[in-house]
Amino acid sequence: MSTTTETTGLARRVRERLAERHPGEKLGDLRTLPGGHSGLTFAITAGPVSYVVKAVPPGQRPVGRNDVLHQARILRALAGSPVPVPGVVAVDEDEPAWFAMEFVDGEAIEPVLDEHRLDPALCHSRMLALADVLRDLHGCTTAGTTEPLDLADELERWHRTMRAVPSELRPGAEEVLEALAARIPDGAPPTLTHGDFRLGNVLCQGARPAAVVDWEIWGHGDPRIDLCWFLLFADHRNFPELGHAVCGLPREEDLLTAYLDGRPAPPALDWFRALARTKMAAIMGHNLRRHREGKHHDPDQERLPPTIAAMIRTAGDILARRS
Incomplete structure (x- = not known):
C-alpha cells in the first residue's frame, strides 16, 4: 500500500x-x-x-x-x-x-537559538514563568505509567549515543563519560519528567505558558535531569556559532531560585549540569552523523561541531571543579 x-x-x-x-x-x-x-x-x-x-x-x-x-x-x-x-x-x-x-495558539521560541524579534523583557518573563511550570510538573503524581530509570541507566543511554558518534566529532568525550560514571550521585525520588523541557517546547501566549508540547520522551526519573537541561538554555554562550545574545535573560541562578521557590537546592547539581552538556553533545553529534551519512539531509548540521566541542569541554570543566 x-x-x-x-x-x-x-x-x-x-x-x-x-x-x-x-x-x-x-x-x-x-x-x-x-x-x-x-x-x-x-x-x-x-x-x-x-x-x-x-x-x-x-x-x-x-x-x-x-x-x-x-x-x-x-x-x-x-x-x-x-x-x-x-x-x-x-x-x-x-x-x-x-x-x-x-490546537493551542501560541509561540514556541527558544530565545538563545531561534531567530526572533521578541522583546527581551518578554523572553525574561517567559523563562521565569516556565521555571514555575517545571516545579509543578515535578510535583504531579502519575505513578505507574512508566518504570523510572536510575542514574546509571540514564548515563549508559547517553554513553551509547555518544559512542555512535565518530570520534573526531567528540574530542574528550570518553574522559567526560568516565568522570560522570565515577561520580554518579545518589538518586532523588523519581518524578514525572518531560525529557526536553525548554521554551522551544512550550507554546506561549504573551508571557504565559499556554501548553507544554513534544512529550515524546517523557518518563519518570530524577527531576534534576529536567532542571539542568532547562538551565542550559539560559546562556547563548553555551552554543558557540549557534547562540544569539538576548539582553536581560534570567541567569541560571535566577531560574534555579524561581524553580526552588524557597526550598533548599538539591545536591549534586553540577553533576547534572555536566550530564546535560554531555547529552547535548551526543544528540548534536548523532544528528550531524546522520546528515553526513545521507540519512537525514540538513546542511545546517555542519554548524554544530564548535558547540559539540564546547559542550564536552565545559562538562569536563564542571566535573574537574568538583573532583
Missing part, C-alpha cells in the same frame, strides 16, 4: 471520529504540519475548531519517538493539572495509531 493511500485512510479515520464530535460541521482536509521530529503531525479543522493529529508513520513500528500513544497517555494524565497541555479529544489504537488534540 502506498504512503498516499495510507495517508488517505488515516484522513478518513480522523474525519469519522471528529464528525462524531462535531455533527453537521464541515470538516477540513488533513494538512501536514512541518517541523515535527516524531511521528507524523497534521492539522485539521472541524467547523471553527482546529485540531492537531499525531500519527505513526506508514510502515513503521509505534516505538520510541513514533509511539504517539505514549504521548497521548501523558497528555490525558495531565488534563486538569497545573501543567498546561493540549486536551486530547480522540485516540485510535488501530494501526497506524493516531490521536487528536486541541
Whole structure:
C-alpha cells in the first residue's frame, strides 16, 4: 500500500471520529504540519475548531519517538493539572495509531537559538514563568505509567549515543563519560519528567505558558535531569556559532531560585549540569552523523561541531571543579 493511500485512510479515520464530535460541521482536509521530529503531525479543522493529529508513520513500528500513544497517555494524565497541555479529544489504537488534540495558539521560541524579534523583557518573563511550570510538573503524581530509570541507566543511554558518534566529532568525550560514571550521585525520588523541557517546547501566549508540547520522551526519573537541561538554555554562550545574545535573560541562578521557590537546592547539581552538556553533545553529534551519512539531509548540521566541542569541554570543566 502506498504512503498516499495510507495517508488517505488515516484522513478518513480522523474525519469519522471528529464528525462524531462535531455533527453537521464541515470538516477540513488533513494538512501536514512541518517541523515535527516524531511521528507524523497534521492539522485539521472541524467547523471553527482546529485540531492537531499525531500519527505513526506508514510502515513503521509505534516505538520510541513514533509511539504517539505514549504521548497521548501523558497528555490525558495531565488534563486538569497545573501543567498546561493540549486536551486530547480522540485516540485510535488501530494501526497506524493516531490521536487528536486541541490546537493551542501560541509561540514556541527558544530565545538563545531561534531567530526572533521578541522583546527581551518578554523572553525574561517567559523563562521565569516556565521555571514555575517545571516545579509543578515535578510535583504531579502519575505513578505507574512508566518504570523510572536510575542514574546509571540514564548515563549508559547517553554513553551509547555518544559512542555512535565518530570520534573526531567528540574530542574528550570518553574522559567526560568516565568522570560522570565515577561520580554518579545518589538518586532523588523519581518524578514525572518531560525529557526536553525548554521554551522551544512550550507554546506561549504573551508571557504565559499556554501548553507544554513534544512529550515524546517523557518518563519518570530524577527531576534534576529536567532542571539542568532547562538551565542550559539560559546562556547563548553555551552554543558557540549557534547562540544569539538576548539582553536581560534570567541567569541560571535566577531560574534555579524561581524553580526552588524557597526550598533548599538539591545536591549534586553540577553533576547534572555536566550530564546535560554531555547529552547535548551526543544528540548534536548523532544528528550531524546522520546528515553526513545521507540519512537525514540538513546542511545546517555542519554548524554544530564548535558547540559539540564546547559542550564536552565545559562538562569536563564542571566535573574537574568538583573532583
